[in-house]
Every structure is written in C-alpha cells, then in structure tokens.
Amino acid sequence: MEESLEQILELSLTLLMLGGAVCACVFKDLLNAVIAAAFVSLMAAILFYFLQAPDVAMAEASIGAALTTAIFVIAIKKTKRVEEE
Amino acid sequence: MHIAGMIAIGIGVLFLFLGSFGIVRLPDVYNRLQAGTKCTTFGCLFAVLGVGIVEPAWFWKALLVSLFVLLTNPISNHALGRAAKKSGVPLWDGSVVDKSRDFPSYANTEKL
C-alpha cells in the first residue's frame, strides 16, 4: 500500500476517534455516552492494528469494547441514567 | 482466482456501504435495524470469503470468521429490536401494520 494512502487513513481514523470522544463528553444521557465511548475504543483498536501491533489491538477489542461496555451498563443500572447540572 | 476473489470483496464492500447508507437515510429504528442487519451480514460474509478465495491457504480461518459473524450479528440485532419494542420507541408515521400486540409477551406494551 502506498505511503500517502496509509497516512490519509490514519489521519481519518484519528479524526473519527476525536469525534466520538467529543460526543462522549457532550451527551447528557449516560447510556449514549457509553455507546460513544465504545465507538472510540473500536477506532483505537483499528489504529493499533494499523501501527502493526495486533496483540494490543486484540486486547483493546476484547476489554475496551465488550467488557467495559457491560460494566458501565451495570453501573448505570445501579445508579441513575441522566446526568444533571 | 485473484480476480474472482476481488469481485467477491467488491460485492461485499458495496453491500456494507449500502447498509451504512440505509442507517443514515431510513426513517425509524425498525427500518434502520433491517438495513443494519441484513445488508451488513451479507456484505461481511462476502468480503471475508473473498479474502479466503484470494489467498487459498487462509480459507478455513476465513470460513470460521464468517461463521461467527453469521452466528452473533443476528443475535445482537434481535435483542436490540426486542428492546426497542419493549421500551416504547414509536413506529414511523407511514407504517401500515403492527402485529406485535397479538403475542402474549408484548400484550402490555403501550399502543404506539
């Protein structure tokens, strides 16, 4: 693969991560924030994969996107869902 | 072999793009679930098996990946559709028929 295309894809992945992270900070409903955080974790896994680190990508995929989402959802279930000012 | 695999990957990628386009364009949750389930499962199957055709030594592991996609993707989407119906997400205004209230486990969901 050419050098320029690789750089373009890495840059766009970083921008997508940034968009998801801004969403996770802005949303008031905490379930939506958890979903946006899972999106950020997914994009981080693809970025690790691009940087030739498949083992880190595997750990990020399994822990960051599956387990963390489930644990956050259980925490929201035990507290309250909507953030207040 | 190489050309056939590339054609299969092309078909799969086209279906993945159409599924994502349906996610943006369709009007309510249930229509979006349809686009997000059928199109993307088919596209992912074709893309993964196309990679298995291009590199014949990889075929069995590609088949395993596609088998797991075929098992797990409908499970999660079915759970999401059931949760949307039970948590009271309204149907689109142009919807024609809603048969779900005939079933006993949905009988106490409110009229949408």
Added chain:
Amino acid sequence: MIVSIFLLVIGAAIVLCLIRLIKGPTATDRAVALDTVTTVTTALLVILALVFKRYIYLDVALVYAVLMFIGSVAIARFLEKGI
C-alpha cells in the same frame, strides 16, 4: 490498487455510521449504529490482513467476531429493564 478503493469506501461507511451516532433521536438508534460499525470493522480488519499479507492478523478479526455482541446484548437488556 483496487484494494485502496475498497478501504476508502469502508471508511465512508464508518463516517455515515458516526453521523447516525451523533444525530440519533433515541438510545436505540445509537446502539444500532454501533452494532453496524462493529460488523463493518470486522470486514475492514480482514481486508487489512490481506493488504499487510500476514496470516496471524486474522486472529484479531476472529476475536472481534466472537466477542462484539456482548456489548450490544448488555445495552439491549438494560433498555428492556431486565439486565
């Protein structure tokens, strides 16, 4: 050469899912967008393994395909009040 076109089309698909994840009126819309982007990502990882020509990279896609439905199922069980 043609593989780069495939990668760009898949990138466009991820951008469309991000648009729905930002706009979506209810939480279920956003969960559907996340589930779609998971499936698109699995295909992207397999095609990238073809680009890099490494057999071992398929394992990451395998882990994705096995584990990714746990998050969606947890969100769905929460939405129907029954976890």
